[in-house]
Amino acid sequence: MCGIFGYVNFLVDKNRGEIVDTLIEGLQRLEYRGYDSAGFAVDGKLFNDGDNGEIMSNIIVKCPGKVKVLRQKVADDKIDRSDVFDNHAGIAHTRWATHGQPKEQNCHPHRSDAAKGEFIVVHNGIITNFAALREYLLSKGHQFESETDTECIAKLFKHFYDLNLKAGVSPDFNELTKQVLHELEGSYGLLVKSFHYPGEVCGTRKGSPLLVGVKTDRKLKVDFVDVEFENNASAAVAQQQIGQTLSSLNGPNGATAQDLGFIPVAPGEQNLRTSQSRAFLSEDDLPTPVEFFLSSDPASVVQHTKKVLFLEDDDIAHIYDGELHIHRASTKSAGESTVRPIQTLEMELNEIMKGPFKHFMQKEIFEQPDSTFNTMRGRIDFENNTVTLGGLKAWLPTIRRCRRIIMIACGTSYHSCLATRSIFEELTEIPVSVELASDFLDRRSPVFRDDTCVFVSQSGETADSILALQYCLERGALTVGIVNSVGSSMSRQTHCGVHINAGPEIGVASTKAYTSQYIALVMFALSLSNDSISRAGRHEEIIQGLQKIPDQIKQVLKLEDKIKKLCNDDLNDQKSLLLLGRGYQFATALEGALKIKEISYMHSEGVLAGELKHGVLALVDDKLPIIAFATRDSLFPKTMSAIEQVTARDGRPIVVCNEGDAIISNDKVHTTLEVPQTVDCLQGLLNVIPVQLISYWLAVNRGIDVDFPRNLAKSVTVE
Numbered sequence: 001m002c003g004i005f006g007y008v009n010f011l012v013d014k015n016r017g018e019i020v021d022t023l024i025e026g027l028q029r030l031e032y033r034g035y036d037s038a039g040f041a042v043d044g045k046l047f048n049d050g051d052n053g054e055i056m057s058n059i060i061v062k063c064p065g066k067v068k069v070l071r072q073k074v075a076d077d078k079i080d081r082s083d084v085f086d087n088h089a090g091i092a093h094t095r096w097a098t099h100g101q102p103k104e105q106n107c108h109p110h111r112s113d114a115a116k117g118e119f120i121v122v123h124n125g126i127i128t129n130f131a132a133l134r135e136y137l138l139s140k141g142h143q144f145e146s147e148t149d150t151e152c153i154a155k156l157f158k159h160f161y162d163l164n165l166k167a168g169v170s171p172d173f174n175e176l177t178k179q180v181l182h183e184l185e186g187s188y189g190l191l192v193k194s195f196h197y198p199g200e201v202c203g204t205r206k207g208s209p210l211l212v213g214v215k216t217d218r219k220l221k222v223d224f225v226d227v228e229f230e231n232n233a234s235a236a237v238a239q240q241q242i243g244q245t246l247s248s249l250n251g252p253n254g255a256t257a258q259d260l261g262f263i264p265v266a267p268g269e270q271n272l273r274t275s276q277s278r279a280f281l282s283e284d285d286l287p288t289p290v291e292f293f294l295s296s297d298p299a300s301v302v303q304h305t306k307k308v309l310f311l312e313d314d315d316i317a318h319i320y321d322g323e324l325h326i327h328r329a330s331t332k333s334a335g336e337s338t339v340r341p342i343q344t345l346e347m348e349l350n351e352i353m354k355g356p357f358k359h360f361m362q363k364e365i366f367e368q369p370d371s372t373f374n375t376m377r378g379r380i381d382f383e384n385n386t387v388t389l390g391g392l393k394a395w396l397p398t399i400r401r402c403r404r405i406i407m408i409a410c411g412t413s414y415h416s417c418l419a420t421r422s423i424f425e426e427l428t429e430i431p432v433s434v435e436l437a438s439d440f441l442d443r444r445s446p447v448f449r450d451d452t453c454v455f456v457s458q459s460g461e462t463a464d465s466i467l468a469l470q471y472c473l474e475r476g477a478l479t480v481g482i483v484n485s486v487g488s489s490m491s492r493q494t495h496c497g498v499h500i501n502a503g504p505e506i507g508v509a510s511t512k513a514y515t516s517q518y519i520a521l522v523m524f525a526l527s528l529s530n531d532s533i534s535r536a537g538r539h540e541e542i543i544q545g546l547q548k549i550p551d552q553i554k555q556v557l558k559l560e561d562k563i564k565k566l567c568n569d570d571l572n573d574q575k576s577l578l579l580l581g582r583g584y585q586f587a588t589a590l591e592g593a594l595k596i597k598e599i600s601y602m603h604s605e606g607v608l609a610g611e612l613k614h615g616v617l618a619l620v621d622d623k624l625p626i627i628a629f630a631t632r633d634s635l636f637p638k639t640m641s642a643i644e645q646v647t648a649r650d651g652r653p654i655v656v657c658n659e660g661d662a663i664i665s666n667d668k669v670h671t672t673l674e675v676p677q678t679v680d681c682l683q684g685l686l687n688v689i690p691v692q693l694i695s696y697w698l699a700v701n702r703g704i705d706v707d708f709p710r711n712l713a714k715s716v717t718v719e
């Protein structure tokens with residue numbers, strides 16, 4: 001969904017053209033998340049403003065459409081590339097419309113005022129009290145240029161800045177940010193720049209990810225940044241006083257700061273930059289060249305640096321004079337961490353490039369032999385048939401004692417829970433329920449302290465799942481994450497978990513994350529039942545089965561040519577498609593149907609084969625294309641009977657079956673797609689690959705932009 005990118009250079013000379021290129025490249029790396037407009041803000045030229053003396057003008061370029069349209073606009077507008085800056089802060093954004101349509105006035109960045117653009121903001125998330133803020137700001141004479149919630153933030157910055165000045169205070173940028181945050185409700189990841197603070201940027205987050213990448217030749221003294229808690233009494237007074245101004249929104253008279261007896265603080269008093277931070281001090285105290293990259297997604301930072309710091313909710317990252325400071329608006333509470341570690345991204349640049357493939361989705365489908373292997377790497381001992389999940393080890397005894405396991409997720413991640421629920425129940429003998437996050441919240445489902453709630457997510461940022469996670473945390477349940485994105489909100493907010501290590505997934509259609517989530521969940525179930533001697537045989541069978549999966553996926557991928565032909569010859573012009581499966585394969589049918597819908601826009605439905613005769617059979621005739629999953633497991637005879645119900649009505653299903661399984665006479669099926677056989681609970685890992693390929697080729701044949709299907713975003717960060 002929306003993406004944020006910011007770039008600050010200090011003592012590293014960059015001309016405007018290079019800065020714009022860096023911002024646009026950053027946005028390009030965020031494209032996969034889905035968006036409908038893009039924009040950025042950089043410094044213009046110095047001019048004499050009279051009131052403020054010599055100040056810097058802004059250049060804001062923004063437009064609906066893709067980043068390449070933005071790039072073209074930069075060329076068309078003939079943005080001067082030549083001016084060189086040794087210190088500069090630029091901010092950029094890709095927007096996914098929530099408040100207001102994708103048109104130029106609604107694109108980010110937004111500014112505090114049209115006259116000078118004193119404060120410029122990019123924002124991810126939703127400000128839920130924006131209507132009240134807008135009304136208040138309108139009443140104070142601010143004029144709005146857009147329909148967005150974000151514009152309120154820019155205007156609040158100016159509003160508070162002016163109030164501070166009137167009170168004789170020259171606020172530090174981070175103090176001003178605290179005053180603004182005090183008024184915001186909802187979720188945000190945001191960056192702000194201002195000519196009042198040249199070369200500086202403030203970034204903050206609440207419920208929306210933000211990280212800071214650091215590139216410097218300087219050896220950092222320590223690999224963390226100290227958190228600077230609120231300890232400036234006068235700043236607190238100022239904040240409280242100004243806060244009261246806006247609290248009067250709901251008050252009787254709309255009183256102003258002066259009305260409320262605002263206490264002026266001596267000029268400069270709050271501007272003292274007392275640093276508690278150790279990481280960014282150079283050994284000789286001399287300023288050192290450094291570049292900072294702020295982003296909502298590590299994928300846009302990794303080409304510049306692998307050293308990153310993930311912000312926590314309510315952190316304010318203030319970058320100035322080549323230093324990164326982390327502030328909090330509150331005083332330190334018990335148990336709160338006093339540092340933010342600087343971590344090393346394990347992601348490689350080539351992982352987020354398409355390589356020889358036409359689309360990321362195709363690349364990711366073909367990566368599955370490697371990604372599934374990586375999920376198991378270092379965690380399964382195939383010689384001794386044991387599984388060790390480092391992130392769960394210490395928690396297993398507690399989980400074993402829980403009353404029930406609730407798996408909570410959305411979309412494809414939900415299907416991976418469905419696919420593994422049965423093996424979980426078999427191996428752990430703990431009742432397992434599987435929940436769609438939005439429905440779970442809508443029902444306000446009861447959750448208890450002795451529940452274990454497992455959150456499965458590729459991105460770790462899906463709003464519905466995060467809200468469900470917070471709901472479970474509030475009720476004291478143990479929370480476990482099965483997450484791909486290291487450093488994501490879900491990975492950090494859960495008590496413990498497993499990173500599936502599938503590598504970045506860029507295509508909107510989730511493919512490799514599904515197979516890796518599936519394996520991670522099977523490994524989780526195996527580790528929970530490790531104690532049990534009676535299950536040793538079943539463990540061994542599954543673990544040995546897992547070892548063969550990457551090679552077997554390679555085998556299945558060889559079906560691509562046959563599938564391409566099938567799509568070309570028989571499926572392209574169809575309007576609808578049914579997928580039939582039962583037992584372990586019901587999840588495969590649902591997942592296949594979701595893939596086909598989202599990428600090829602063809603209506604498709606996953607049907608539990610046992611339910612066929614209860615209604616869906618009415619749709620069956622000699623025309624409706626049907627894919628049936630009839631691989632060997634204990635339910636195979638029942639699946640066959642469903643297939644016979646179809647063929648008896650002249651249906652000619654495409655059957656996914658095991659290699660060499662001459663189960664159905666050729667004239668009764670349209671075609672078979674043969675996949676290797678594996679253990680029943682793992683068969684879904686192989687059966688899903690042909691339907692991933694079918695959805696891909698249907699979409700390509702229909703000329704759809706596979707990686708960016710209409711109306712969808714990679715990471716769904718709104719409810």
Ligand code: UD1
Nearest residue numbers: 390391392481482483486490491492494495496497498499
């Ligand atoms: C960790 C390292 C890995 C290293 C390995 C060697 C990380 C991210 N992983 O992998 O690079 O090779 O040790 O021993 O540093 N967690 C959650 N919620 C989640 C996912 C994970 O709380 O949704 C927690 C885990 O409980 C754990 C930590 O994050 O404390 C790392 O999890 P994971 O990467 O799965 O652990 P390892 O496989 O041990």
Ligand code: M6R
Nearest residue numbers: 411412413457458459462509510
């Ligand atoms: O990042 P998450 O796994 O939490 O995302 C959940 C769904 O939005 C996601 O799986 C979606 O259904 C995919 N586009 C399906 O391909």
